[in-house]
Amino acid sequence: MRHKRLTRFALAAALLVLSAPVFAQNFPLDVELGYRFVNVAGNDNMYRSQINEAEGFLLRSLTFASSDFEGKLGFADKIRLDISDVGVGPASSIRFEIGKSRVYKFTFVYDRWRYFSALPAFANPFLANGIVPGQQTYQRLRNVYDAELAILPGTIFSPIFGYTYNKYTGPSTSTVHVGQDEFRLNQSFYSWDEQPRVGFNFATGPVNVNFMQGWRRYHEETTSVLTPGAGAGNGTTPILGQQQTLISYSRNQTTDVNIPITTASGVWQLGCFGKILGTYVRTTGSSDTQGPTNLDGTLVNFEIARFFGGLNETVSSSVNNLTWRGAARAEFTVTDGVEVAGGWKKAFREISGQELMNQIFYNTALYNGAAAPNVQQILNINNGLSRSDESMDLGIIARHVGPFGLRFTYTHTKQATSVNEDIAEYVVGTPQQPYGQAGYYDRAISTYDAGMTFGVGFLTLGADYRADNANQAILRTDSTMRQSWRTRAGFKVGKLIEVNSTFSWAWESNTTVGIESKGSFRQVGGDFNLMPTDWLTLRFSGYNFSSGTHIPIINPINFAVSDNANFEDGRAIEGGLVLNLKAVKLNVSGGTYVNKGTFGFEIDRVRGQLEVPIFKKFSVIGEAAYDKYTETVYTYGDYSATRIGLYAHWAAF
Secondary structure, eight states: OHHHHHHHHHHHHHHHHHHHHHHOSSOOEEEEEEEEEEEEEEOHHHHHHHTOOOSEEEEEEEEEEEOOOTTOOTTOSEEEEEEEEEESOSEEEEEEEEEETTTEEEEEEEEEEEEEEOOSSTTOTTGGGTOOSOSOEEEEEEEEEEEEEEESTTSSEEEEEEEEEEEEEEEEEEEEEETTEEEEEEEEEEEEEEEEEEEEEEEETTEEEEEEEEEEEEEEEEEEEEOTTOTTOSOOSOBTTBOOEEEEEEEEEEEEEEEEEEEEEEEEEOTTSEEEEEEEEEEEEEEEEEEEEEEEEEEEETTTTEEEEEEEEEEEEEEEEEEEEEEEEEEEEEETTEEEEEEEEEEEEEEEEEEEEEEEEESOBOTTSOBOOOEEEEEEEEEEEEEEEEEEEEEEEEEEETTEEEEEEEEEEEEEEEEEOOGGGOOOOOSSSOSTTOEEEEEEEEEEEEEEEEEETTEEEEEEEEEEEESOOSSTTOOSEEEEEEEEEEEEETTTEEEEEEEEEEEEEEOOTTTOEEEEEEEEEEEEEEEEETTEEEEEEEEEEEEEEEEEEEOTTTOOEEEEEEEEEEEEEEEEEEEEOSSOEEEEEEEEEEEOSSSOEEEEEEEEEEEEEEETTEEEEEEEEEEEEEESSOOTTOEEEEEEEEEEEEEOO
């Protein structure tokens, strides 16, 4: 391993030496290229879930932009290329643009993301036994390609053509609940979606209109099999005298979606008096899902009151979805420094679905052990949901009332939800709501939003207040009352010193009988910046965060009601300096974040970057980063990571 790293270091050093003559050309180019070393001590999975920066060669940035070709390129008068984090970066991007003024503009974008999650404490029933990570993990790769061509840009009428392709793949682990136990699965996931689109931009005088029609197609395939060695499940106690085991499990599911998407927006500029804006978006889509499931084992099902040894299940479902939203807004200038604005917006969504599920339980037996015939269940479920949200707002802004600035906005929102539930889905009803969750619900919310600023000399002050009052809640997580305050204070003396402080507080509750949940959040802190000279900047910041939530829950074992409380108390401190000299550029920062709440942890971070010019337009950059993560209760996720980078920087602008 050491020999391999020394070899890589030698290659990186050679790269720096050879870069100078290669880049020493008269191009408008800015490029940063090099090699990054990574060393992780502790839980590598947690490091990858949080940071995921790998070791290897990295093109950190490249920018080529020019509009001066001295007439040598008749087909283009502008070319720009931007590249970032290509190589071992967790998120890479390439953007290319070429065009000729008022003739055409072509843009191509490629984005690549690497996703990883394997947290020790998430969905892990065996954490106390030291078995990590949890049972919900994934490692995915997403590639997105987007191309767009605009004809006659900047003219009265400009047609636009575009196409987007998105591919998302990778393995994962998950769980399935069957036979009164939970079993771990290995999964493979593959999906793609594409969206061709066509539209136009119309601009003449004070009017600008944009229209786009797209057609999205989505395809997904998920294959799930029992993880080797996971047949015993998560349970440790036999049920009705029989240990639950799974010998084999397989499920193949495919989903296809077709969604036309229409978007339109427009602006009408009313001279210096104001403007009127409007937007509209509409989608009408359908999706179909198919998936057979087969399993064998020794299991029990309370619904059919049987032991069983095998299950064959086929599922076919379809969903139709109509969604649209529209908005109109007007903004007017009454007098110098005084503006009045008001708007209307509405969103509507209607979903209807049908599912046909056929289950056959094989090798069944009664609880006393007597053999019983196979059991077949057929469920045909039809349900639906519609929801509309409509709001109107009116506000005024007075920017200069002496040293004060004032604003106030009132918003009234109406929400209406209708749920149609199939009888096959009813579980528990009440005398007031005998059919589960089916019914009609409406809700009204009044919002008051006000703010004030004060500025005189070196001092600036500000305060914001917002209150949301609802007549009732539809969901358990809705709030019926919510208030928030935010105050700011600042002090600035030229470039020498700048101090800013903030205090934020928010409180919300759901006063519905039987729910009576509440939560609060508080943040206080500030920033300090000192610039004694043009070549030195010092900064420091410190913040404290605290939050707490309470909501009643029902224990599914004994149906007892208990309080689900969560408290967090965090502190963040950060400082750094920037030194900018002709001979050297230095940027150093460090900080710590500590949370002493329900989930206690600490994060310590140090960053440093040194850039040394070698000759004109060429410099060498050394970079170091250190991260340390520790948890309070369990230490399975603890790690420390060191990253060192060596890069060549060529700037020919």
